[in-house]
Each structure stands twice: as C-alpha cells, then as structure tokens.
Amino acid sequence: MINTLPARHRPVSDSDQKRPRLLVAGGGPAGLMAAGQAALAGVDVVVLEKMPRPGRKLCITGKGRCNLTNVAPLPDFLGHFGPTGSFLRQAFHRFFTPELLGFFEDLGLTTITERGGRVFPASGKAPEVLAALERWLRQCGVTIRGGHAIERVCLKDGRVTGVRCAGGETLAGDALILATGGASYPLTGSTGDGYSLAEAAGHHVVPIRPALVPLLTAGSATGRMSDLQLRNILVRLFIDGKKRAEAFGELTFTEDGLGGPVILTLSSRIVDTLVEGRTVVLLLDLKPALDEHKLDARLRRDFEHRRLEPISSVLRGLLPKEMVPVALEESGLTTERLAGTIRSEERKRLRHWLKNFRLTVTGHRPLAEAIVTAGGIDTREVDPRTMASRLVRGLYFAGEMLDVQADTGGYNLQAAFSTGWLAGRSAAASLLADMEA
Structure with missing residues (x-):
C-alpha cells in the first residue's frame, strides 16, 4: 500500500505552530505531489498557485484524458528522455510507474493500460485525477492558495526565507519547491515564471524552446x-x-x-x-x-x-x-x-x-502551442538524489521546470510526479532534521 494519508490526526497544539513551513510554487502535478508528500512527513505546507485553482494544465493533458504514465520498463522509459534522461534515474528508482499506480489506486482512481503501454484513468476524464489529488491534499492538511503569483524568492545568507507575491505580500518559509511548469499553454498559468525566479536566485536556465510541437x-x-x-x-x-x-x-x-x-x-x-x-x-x-x-x-x-x-x-x-x-x-x-x-x-x-x-x-508552431517546454533549469545545478539546488539552501525543483523532457506516451507526466514526490520527501526530511538539530 502507498502511504497516501497522514498516519495520525490530532488537535492543533503549540508545537504545530513551530513546525517548519514548506512553500510550494505551482499547483500542477509535480507541485501537488510534492506538497502532499511533505505534509505526510509532518511539515506545514502551503501551495501557491497563480491561477484561481490548481491543475488547469493537468486537466487538458492527453487530450483531456490524462496520460498518467507508461508501463515501459525503466531502461526503455529513460530512453524516451534523450541525453538528459539519466538525471531522472534516482527519482524513478524511488517512485516509478508501479508506485504511481498504487498511489492512485489508494485514492480510489482506477486506471487502464492502452496501446503503447499508455496508462489513463479508466473514466477517460482528466478532471477526476485532479479531484482525487485535491481530496488527498485536504486530508493531508495542505493549504492551497489560488491567485498567488510569486515575483521574488527571498534569500538570506544563501538560504530561502520565503517569497514575495505579486501585490506585495511576503510569505515566510523555511524551504521552497519551485514547480511552476514550463512556458507552453500559458492560458493554464504555465508562463515560465519559475525560470526567472530561479535565475534571480543564481541558477542557469538552458534556453527554452518548444518540444512536442x-x-x-x-x-x-x-x-x-x-x-x-x-x-x-x-x-x-x-x-x-x-x-x-x-x-x-x-x-x-x-x-x-x-x-x-x-x-x-x-x-x-x-x-x-x-x-x-x-x-x-x-x-x-x-x-x-x-x-x-x-x-x-x-x-x-x-x-x-x-x-x-x-x-x-x-x-x-x-x-x-x-x-x-x-x-x-x-x-x-x-x-x-x-x-x-x-x-x-x-x-x-x-x-x-x-x-x-x-x-x-x-x-x-509557437511555444505557447507546444505540449512540453524543452530546456529549463540546468540539471547540473540540481542534486538528482533530492531535487535540491546545489547553489541555494532550502530550494528544490520539480516537474517541467527541469531540463528534462520526453516524447509522448505518459513519460513527462510520470517525471513530474516522480520529481515532485522526491522533492517533497527530501525537503521535509531536511527541514525536520534541521528542527531536531
């Protein structure tokens, strides 16, 4: 069984107020998976989504059917990502297709496997995937704030201290996962904001361009x-x-x-x-x-x-x-x-x-019409074992922001879920270790 719900429920106490806070920028598949996994580990999690509601791009994937993953074995799976695919090996070893399917099964979502090993929800309706994730996040105690676009990552002595949102609001946080997606389908909120945030924090971005276009x-x-x-x-x-x-x-x-x-x-x-x-x-x-x-x-x-x-x-x-x-x-x-x-x-x-x-x-066709954005955060500056930045303490990356992309067939969405899972688990583990030190 996949651990999808908090191990225990208890009244809020003073100690809860002292729990480390993790901010997750982006309410797509990577951000939502990261948020839930971190909350399960015991940290306070706030998802900041620029659109009114999360998951808009998720709802149009697979022509509205949501191609969740692919049942191809790991070597073949990685081969669909080209030269940068090796970066995902650690994440896939921790959370891969069987774990993802078990995760959704625990959430009550039945899946089917079709031609080419592509996996879809049995209903063929992507919004049902989002609904299952939202229910899970509520049960995990994750706070989701829509309409919160981030304009700056706040740093002190090389460490994340929070974010500044459009409109001037500053939110404190002990760590930040950037999972804002690429720059395709901008009407869903995927406008490439995360790249400029990462660059301002000192990261390099491999030039973005359309993929699957x-x-x-x-x-x-x-x-x-x-x-x-x-x-x-x-x-x-x-x-x-x-x-x-x-x-x-x-x-x-x-x-x-x-x-x-x-x-x-x-x-x-x-x-x-x-x-x-x-x-x-x-x-x-x-x-x-x-x-x-x-x-x-x-x-x-x-x-x-x-x-x-x-x-x-x-x-x-x-x-x-x-x-x-x-x-x-x-x-x-x-x-x-x-x-x-x-x-x-x-x-x-x-x-x-x-x-x-x-x-x-x-x-x-233009980048706005591409299914996936190629380029992104230089993976040499990200620890593949944790998705943590090698340059900024308390900063993590997940999903399409990273310079890893595959062809069609469910590979990219699995990468988003896997890197989100690893980033959420890793960020929570680091925060809790710091608290106990």
Missing part, C-alpha cells in the same frame, strides 16, 4: 488536406540530406504543416536542428506494409482490372479522397487519365511518391 512545411499540399488524419504512417527524418531518425504512427495534416503523435515525437530534434540553420526534410511512407515490388504489383493489378476508369477513382482504393488530387499533381498525372493509359514510368513516379511523399520543414 506541430511543424510548418513548405508548399500548399498539407493545407489542401487540412484535418486529414492518417494511421500507420512511417516518417523518415533527413537532415542536410542524411537520414537521422524515423517514427511510425499517426499524423495529421494541418493548414500550414503537420501534427499528430508521430510528428510530435520527431519535433524536438527538428526544432533544435532548425535553430542551427540546417535543412530538414520529412519523407512520408504512406504504404509502409508494402515494399516497392509489392506496391508496384498492386498498382499494375488495379490499373489493369480497372483500366477504363479514371485514375482518380482507382486511387481511392489506396488513398483517402483528400489525398488523391495531391498524389496525382505531384506525380505529374491528370485526374481524368484512364488507368489503362498509365505508362510504366508514370506508374513508377506515383509509386515513388506513395513511398516518399516529400515535405520540407520550414519552422514550427
């Missing part, structure tokens, strides 16, 4: 197929003419480019590559289950059997109707050509397009 492409082809969703597509990424990665899954055509899970998976690397001024091309294999030989045999058979029909009608057996005009145009064929008149070299051009639909990437 739709891409912009040259030409008008995608706009002509806007909102069309495709499944089982293989996308190959070429940088300066050399293949660098590939991904298989679902994609969506947009007015100005591409979106969908397979594109989001590749987007982080593409964003960084574009900053370097390099050429990025995506080749879409629309028929990955058929090699060139089998696809050619399929085309020859269809064109022969339906030789007196327009090729546009015949291609409807291979492509959605929105794609047919684009396929013909880019293959140099006209809509009304009869299938039986298509020559060998024309069929070859069409076959090549079906296996190599080429799109040049010109940019990406």
